Each structure stands twice: as C-alpha cells, then as structure tokens.
Amino acid sequence: METETFSADAVVITFSGINVHPGYAKDKLVNSMKVAANLIELLPKNELSPETTEKREGYVHPVSINGNExxxxxxxxxxxxxxxxxxxFEDLLKSLCEKAVANYPGSSFEFEVIExxxxxxxxxxEHPSVEENALESLRRLGIEPIQSAIRGGTDGSRLSYMGLPTPNLFAGGHNFHAYTEYVAIQDMEASVKNIATLIQIWEEKA
Structure with a gap:
C-alpha cells in the first residue's frame, strides 16, 4: 500500500528565434532549435534526471521538443x-534558459509552470483512519502490508485534493508504462477481496 506520491509540475518553455531565408541568413538568422538544444546540453549530467535518481530524490525531465527555426x-x-x-528545480531550469538565450543573441523565451x-x-x-482501515483490511486477509512512496503519481493524488482521501491500494499491475506491462489474475482476485473487506471495515466503524 502506498500513501505518498511525488508532487508534480509541468513546465512549457517556448524559445523564439529569428527566421531568415537560409541563403541570406548570415548574421541575421537565430535558430530557436539550437537555443533549445543548448538548454538540454546545459542540464546537469549526473544528477536531477530520472536516470540518475532513486528513492526520495526528485528530478527535472525533458519529455518533448517540437519546433522550427x-x-x-x-x-x-x-x-x-x-x-x-x-x-x-524550476528556478534552476529558468536560469539555464537565461544562459541558453544569452548564448544566442536575438533569441528569447517564455516560461510557463503548470501544476x-x-x-x-x-x-x-489529516485523515489517519483512511490509512488505518486500509492496513487492517490487508491484515484480515493475511496480507502483510508493504508501505512505500511512489516515484510517480496516482489517481489518489488528484482525488485526495478533491476531497476524497485516497491511498494507493493494489490491482495486480506490474511493469507500469512499459511494453511488458501486465496484470496478474491472482493479484486482481486479491484486490477484489481487499476492496470488499475494506467496505466491511468502514461499515463496522460507521
């Protein structure tokens, strides 16, 4: 069972350059794609990325680049x-954008943070009974709870902030987001039993 997730923002950075016919571009053209590439090059190489972090370490991760000159x-x-x-992390990323733009005079950038x-x-x-009841349900079924923090997010992240405190139980999934993602039938069956038991516990304590 998991009761902790990452907190998450998205950042959208728009680099603007100056487009000129390439045949007449000397000392005029500023290619926004090169500015964006410079930003990626400026990112830390040995820290703050998914491939260099684990456990409770956070990261800054570029997920897409799309553009033209x-x-x-x-x-x-x-x-x-x-x-x-x-x-x-966002302040660091913004400072790297400023460096990239400084390396390409005439370019500029816009920086948008989306929660x-x-x-x-x-x-x-703020609602300890939610976790307590979930743990009791697992133990009634003879399942020893394993609690950990998720290096990601779940529906529970959104639902909890919408007024429905929601820990992450289990549904039998493995290898999430990979081509080899799968669900084990026996784990799905255990998940259904857990939900039924959890409902019973809440009814008993109502």
Whole structure:
C-alpha cells in the first residue's frame, strides 16, 4: 500500500528565434532549435534526471521538443516529494534558459509552470483512519502490508485534493508504462477481496 506520491509540475518553455531565408541568413538568422538544444546540453549530467535518481530524490525531465527555426517548444516534468523543491528545480531550469538565450543573441523565451498534482500524503495525514482501515483490511486477509512512496503519481493524488482521501491500494499491475506491462489474475482476485473487506471495515466503524 502506498500513501505518498511525488508532487508534480509541468513546465512549457517556448524559445523564439529569428527566421531568415537560409541563403541570406548570415548574421541575421537565430535558430530557436539550437537555443533549445543548448538548454538540454546545459542540464546537469549526473544528477536531477530520472536516470540518475532513486528513492526520495526528485528530478527535472525533458519529455518533448517540437519546433522550427522561428519557434521551439520544450516540455518538462518536474518531480519531488517536497512541494518546495519543485520551485527550486524550476528556478534552476529558468536560469539555464537565461544562459541558453544569452548564448544566442536575438533569441528569447517564455516560461510557463503548470501544476499537475501534489503529494497525497499531505491530505492523508489529516485523515489517519483512511490509512488505518486500509492496513487492517490487508491484515484480515493475511496480507502483510508493504508501505512505500511512489516515484510517480496516482489517481489518489488528484482525488485526495478533491476531497476524497485516497491511498494507493493494489490491482495486480506490474511493469507500469512499459511494453511488458501486465496484470496478474491472482493479484486482481486479491484486490477484489481487499476492496470488499475494506467496505466491511468502514461499515463496522460507521
């Protein structure tokens, strides 16, 4: 069972350049794609990326680049378990954008932060009975709970902040987001039994 997720923002960076016919572009053309590429090159190589972090470490992750000479959009996802760390990562990313633009005079950028979800632990801490009942349900079924933090988000992240405190139970899924993702039938069956038992516990304590 999981009661903690990343907090998450998305960042959309739009680089603007100056487009000129390439045959007459000397000292005039500023290619926004090269500015975007420079930003990627400026990112830390040995830290703050999904491929260099684990456990409770957050990251700054570019997920798409799309553009042309005049305009290029780079999208990032920002993740950490501590809300305040998101701002630190975003400030770092913005400073790298400023460096990239400085390397290409005539270019500019726009920086937009979009809140995606927040760590559901912040809400679940205010409703301890939700976690207590979920743990009791597992133990009644003879399942020893394994509690961990999710290096990602779940529906529970959004639902908790919408007024429905929602820990992450289990449904039998494995290898999430991979081509080899699958669900084990016996785990699905155990999940159904867990839901039925959990409903019974809430009814008993109502």
């Amino acid at each position: 005049e305009k290029t959009v780079v999208k990032f996802i920002i993740r950490d378990f501590i809300d305040e760390k998101l701002q630190e 995606q979800y927040r760590n559901m632990k912040n809400i679940l801490n």
